[in-house]
Amino acid sequence: MKIKLTTAIFFFAIAFVSCKNEDKKATAVPVEEVKANTFDVIVDLVIKKDDELILFYKDSSINYFDEKNTVYYGLKGKQEPQTITFSIPEGVLPNDIRFDISSKKDQSPIKINSIRLSFEGRTFRVDQKDLLKYFTPNEFITFDESSATATLISKGEKYDPIFNTKQAIYIELEKVRGVKL
Template sequence: MRTKLIFTSLILALTFISCKKEVSKEEIKPIEVETNKNNFQVTLTAIVKTDDNFQLYYSQDEYDVPYKEENSVWVAVKANDNPQDIVFNLPENVIPNYIRIDFGTNEAQKEVTVKNFKMKYFSKSFEAKDSLFFNYFIPNDCVKILDKKNSVVQNIKSQKGIYDPLFYSEKALYDQIQLIVK
């Protein structure tokens, strides 16, 4: 009799423990992340050691200088001793011919290490890692290349006292853009 009582208690305990609420598929709601695959995306992976704001200008015409403020995207960058992705999402259906990346407005920002540059449009992409970045971009006089092999640049004031470190895209980048948008 004692064995029957223990056996019955064990079966009842297992029944209550194994019973769980069945969740219907209607109750499970996936987290929806809004992604727009029509956007041209530029990602600069860099080590930026001081909080700053980076800006990307784009031109849809032939080399359109000066770049227009309304054709730009700003990204706030937090200081980090590790590489971080600085992602510029261009407006829907904008395909640039040329771009310009401004390496910040914070004059306390001195060194920036470029680890990777990537452009993505739909399923196609283009990357230039480390020093290959310099094959596609030209610095202005507010940028000094400290170590080309390791892609370390220093933001400086120009001889005229202006602080506006930036890189202009080369024709080689234009050619790469044409390949990924076709």
């Protein structure tokens, strides 16, 4: 009889604990995933056709842009503005960037509303009216400053529309990185 009572108590305890665990599972609050602390380049633009954009970056360890130091962003074309974020790998703080605005030769004109640099709560925003103060388009882009629209040009088989940085952005990059000037 003693064994039956002990067994009954044992099964009752297991059932009680199991119910308690079920309650905890049902009311558990999802834990928000902590993202790496990355240097981000956030671009607000209107791009009408699917494309892949590329951000090249350099830091003090390299002197030139290369394929190893890139962030790719494939996106679906839309008629309305969209925001894309290039997150540079954690631990890398760029001292220069280059923005390859299109990989598709048949891309429609692209309107750039803003480009924002962000790291650890520090930000710098380049609005469309100031775009040419901080970036310069290469020979594959005709840029209309009044509408902030880039019309992309291919030259024979060559097509590589790029916005390079100008000297004015380097001070802003340093500020966003947190470098004391």
